[in-house]
Amino acid sequence: MKTWKRFGQTTFLFALILSFLFLYGNAQAAEVNKTFKAKETVEIRTVSGDCVVKKGKSGEIKVRVVYDYSPDCFEPVFMEEGDTLVLKEKFHNTGEMKSCSGKSKWTVIVPEKTDIDFSSASGELKLDGLTGTMKAKVASGDITVNHFKGKVKIKSASGAIQATDVEGHLKIKTASGDINLRHVTGGFEISTASGDVEARDVEFTEASELTSVSGDVNIELAKSPTVDLDLKAVSGDVTLDYNGNPIKGYFVFKGMVKKFSCPFPFDNGEEERYSPFGTKYLKKGDSPKITLKAVSGRLTLKK
Numbered sequence: 001m002k003t004w005k006r007f008g009q010t011t012f013l014f015a016l017i018l019s020f021l022f023l024y025g026n027a028q029a030a031e032v033n034k035t036f037k038a039k040e041t042v043e044i045r046t047v048s049g050d051c052v053v054k055k056g057k058s059g060e061i062k063v064r065v066v067y068d069y070s071p072d073c074f075e076p077v078f079m080e081e082g083d084t085l086v087l088k089e090k091f092h093n094t095g096e097m098k099s100c101s102g103k104s105k106w107t108v109i110v111p112e113k114t115d116i117d118f119s120s121a122s123g124e125l126k127l128d129g130l131t132g133t134m135k136a137k138v139a140s141g142d143i144t145v146n147h148f149k150g151k152v153k154i155k156s157a158s159g160a161i162q163a164t165d166v167e168g169h170l171k172i173k174t175a176s177g178d179i180n181l182r183h184v185t186g187g188f189e190i191s192t193a194s195g196d197v198e199a200r201d202v203e204f205t206e207a208s209e210l211t212s213v214s215g216d217v218n219i220e221l222a223k224s225p226t227v228d229l230d231l232k233a234v235s236g237d238v239t240l241d242y243n244g245n246p247i248k249g250y251f252v253f254k255g256m257v258k259k260f261s262c263p264f265p266f267d268n269g270e271e272e273r274y275s276p277f278g279t280k281y282l283k284k285g286d287s288p289k290i291t292l293k294a295v296s297g298r299l300t301l302k303k
Contacts, residue, residue, distance in 0.1 A: 029068045034078050036061040036085055041115040042108060045088035046123040049104035050141075053116055055129035056109035061085060064107040073100035124159075142177075160195075169206065178215070183222070196236070204229060207288075212236050216297070221245055229290045237297040240290070244303070251282040251301065254293040261300040 038059050044051055049067070056062060065076045065087075072092065079086040087108065091100060110116075115133040118125050120141055127134060128146045135153045136143050143154055145163045154161055156174040163170065164182040171189040172179055179192055181199040187206025190197055196215040201222045209230040210217050216236040224245040231238045253260050257278040260266075266280040282301070292299040 029066055030071065031064065031066045032076055034063045036063070036078075036080065038111045039080075039085045039114065040083040041085070041117060042110060043084060043086045043088075043117045044106065044108065044119070044125075045086070046104070046106065046118075046120040047089045047091065048122045049089055049106055049120070050124045051106040051108065051118060051120070051126070053108045053110065053118075053125070053127045053130070055112045059111055061111070061114075062109040063087060065104060067102060067104035069100060069102035069104065074102065074104070076104070076106075185222075187227075224248055225288055225290070228288045230293075231291065232293045233297050234295045235297060236294065237300065238292045238294050239298075239300040239302065240292060241302040247301075247303065248285045249288045249290050250286060251284065252289065252291045252293075253280045253282070253299050253301075254278075254291065255295065255297070255299050259294070259298040261298060263301065263303050 038061060042061065063078065067074060067076070075090040075092065077088045077090050087106065089104065110130070112129065113131050116127060116130065116135070118136040120138045122140045123138070124141045124143070125136055125138070126144045127148065131149045133151045134145065134148060137155045138157070138159055140158045142160045143156065145152060145166055148166045148168070150168045152163065152166065152168060152170045152172070154172045156177055158176045159174065160177045161172055161174060162180045163184055166184045167186055169187045170184065174192045174195060176194040177192060178195040179190055179197045181202055183201045184199065185203040185205060188204065188208035188210055190210040192215060193213045194215065195212065197210050197212050197217045199210070199218070200220045202219065203223045204225040204227050207228040210219065211232040213234045214236060215233065217231050217233050217238045219231065219239065220241045221243050224242065224247070231240060253262070256276050257280070258276065260280060262282060264282055267283050292301070
């Protein structure tokens with residue numbers, strides 16, 4: 001008897017789930033496609049929508065947005081303001097968020113030389129193949145930049161940031177999230193409060209600073225730097241790997257003396273010591289000046 005009772009309860013629950021899916025789970029995705037003349041700048045303002053921006057073959061801007069929000073609460077907006085195209089998400093009845101659930105994705109195809117200005121509360125951005133200026137500001141969302149040449153400025157409260165095959169000046173700041181750089185050439189202003197900074201196959205052409213408060217800073221060089229570098233961590237390690245390139249410059253180690261790791265003897269005549277912290281110097285040339293600093297982590301210079 002108990003078995004039949006359980007069977008009946010299970011059947012009822014299954015039927016209830018099917019009814020729910022039938023009534024609420026069949027929302028049809030809407031799609032909007034627009035084409036515009038080339039603009040100097042494209043501004044993209046999303047609330048939670050993800051966005052892909054990539055280089056096209058024509059001289060036009062093509063926009064595709066797919067969403068499954070109810071049309072009563074969501075509206076994609078397209079505005080031309082001089083030499084700027086503005087794309088944004090507009091929500092109606094925002095005080096009744098329960099009746100406005102869904103997702104959206106924007107795909108924007110632009111000419112190679114187009115500046116991009118992106119902002120979102122919780123959306124992600126993937127950008128590929130452009131030249132110019134790229135700015136992004138997100139509260140929570142990952143940002144990926146590939147095959148880009150120009151200026152990059154990114155500010156994120158929470159999200160991972162990745163840049164690959166980029167040439168130019170990178171200014172990246174995040175409160176919580178890892179920063180990963182691969183095959184990047186240029187100047188760097190990089191900082192994260194909670195996360196690691198990983199840079200592989202990088203070439204510095206401008207004086208640069210890379211900092212993590214509670215994470216590691218790991219740099220692997222593609223070429224010996226000829227500009228000043230400032231590498232810092234508070235509660236993490238700092239590693240500078242020359243990856244077989246010639247080690248040249250004036251090196252300054254600041255931190256816990258017992259956690260200094262260097263393949264050469266330090267210049268003891270210039271050593272400053274404040275137990276257990278101190279400063280040690282390594283002279284392999286007059287310039288560039290390269291500083292490795294950590295409060296409680298290990299400082300490592302590799303051949």
